[in-house]
Amino acid sequence: MEGNKNGSMWLDDLGNPIQAHGGMITRFGDLWYWYGEHKGADNCPGTSRVDVIGVSCYTSRDLLTWHYEGLALKADPDHPSSPLHPSQVLERPKVLHCPATGKYVMWFHADSPDYTRAAAGCAVSDTPTGPFTFLHALQPNRFDCRDMTLFQDTEGRAWLVHSGNWNKTLYFSRLTDDYLGFTGEVYPALIDQEREAPALMAWEAKYRCITSGCTGWAPNTALVAQSRFLTCGWKLTDAPCTGPGARQTFGGQSTYIFKIGQVPYLMLDHWNPKSLRDSGYSILRIHMVEGRMEIPWQDTFIPDTSSL
Ligand code: GAL
Numbered sequence: 169m170e171g172n173k174n175g176s177m178w179l180d181d182l183g184n185p186i187q188a189h190g191g192m193i194t195r196f197g198d199l200w201y202w203y204g205e206h207k208g209a210d211n212c213p214g215t216s217r218v219d220v221i222g223v224s225c226y227t228s229r230d231l232l233t234w235h236y237e238g239l240a241l242k243a244d245p246d247h248p249s250s251p252l253h254p255s256q257v258l259e260r261p262k263v264l265h266c267p268a269t270g271k272y273v274m275w276f277h278a279d280s281p282d283y284t285r286a287a288a289g290c291a292v293s294d295t296p297t298g299p300f301t302f303l304h305a306l307q308p309n310r311f312d313c314r315d316m317t318l319f320q321d322t323e324g325r326a327w328l329v330h331s332g333n334w335n336k337t338l339y340f341s342r343l344t345d346d347y348l349g350f351t352g353e354v355y356p357a358l359i360d361q362e363r364e365a366p367a368l369m370a371w372e373a374k375y376r377c378i379t380s381g382c383t384g385w386a387p388n389t390a391l392v393a394q395s396r397f398l399t400c401g402w403k404l405t406d407a408p409c410t411g412p413g414a415r416q417t418f419g420g421q422s423t424y425i426f427k428i429g430q431v432p433y434l435m436l437d438h439w440n441p442k443s444l445r446d447s448g449y450s451i452l453r454i455h456m457v458e459g460r461m462e463i464p465w466q467d468t469f470i471p472d473t474s475s476l
Pocket residue numbers: 190259260315364365382383384385421
């Protein structure tokens with residue numbers, strides 16, 4: 169089987185570059201879905217931002233051939249005050265299926281070009297491909313929301329995990345049972361550690377959380393934190409990448425961990441700040457060695473779907 173070359177742009181089934189940055193891969197039913205930022209336009213002159221286009225959705229049966237399903241959530245050019253207006257910032261979209269309502273719920277980092285809105289945006293849909301309807305953008309429990317992800321814990325509760333307090337702290341904000349708002353329960357973690365780009369997984373009796381440092385688009389050393397509980401006890405314990413390039417996370421930044429069967433994989437973005445549309449992707453297999461994560465570089469992503 170020929171895999172996709174890690175660190176480079178990947179093409180969809182029609183030969184177009186995949187536009188799904190800061191994204192996630194997840195499985196609903198018998199299909200894989202890849203959501204991410206559509207950055208398929210030139211950078212705004214002199215900046216490292218692209219006008220908001222929306223959230224792309226791709227589907228696949230084998231995790232190698234991806235079919236573009238269109239924009240699951242579209243920019244809103246008609247309302248200048250909307251957080252979805254092209255002039256704003258939409259990053260790191262993540263989607264969960266809500267068991268209580270049967271809906272698909274998307275959260276994303278909704279910001280202004282100067283990153284002072286620092287909100288979490290929420291949209292909902294009856295189907296995984298959308299179109300998602302935008303509901304609101306708010307600061308969870310009155311904390312700022314910058315890099316973020318969604319996580320369903322082993323008891324089926326959902327959490328928005330977000331860098332806040334100007335990136336000094338990572339917050340775990342519990343979502344309501346319909347996943348559309350916040351219960352008010354919020355737990356700070358990794359205080360003063362200045363981590364971002366969170367990607368979580370449960371493994372045996374402990375949760376693991378990979379984060380990057382805060383150096384903007386420039387790569388730095390990924391670290392892993394672990395805890396028995398999502399709500400307390402998080403400790404940064406290790407640098408999970410190994411081999412040449414590990415200190416710079418192989419030029420990438422974490423965005424999500426998904427599992428194929430029981431095997432975890434880390435998704436990275438290889439940002440190209442001068443031309444964000446050309447930012448590449450990697451998907452690296454995470455090896456669990458006596459409870460420790462080890463992530464060596466792999467030139468190609470060849471998914472092991474034998475356990476499905
Ligand atoms: C990175 C972050 C990206 C984006 C960028 C803007 O640190 O992970 O999602 O926000 O900064 O400079």
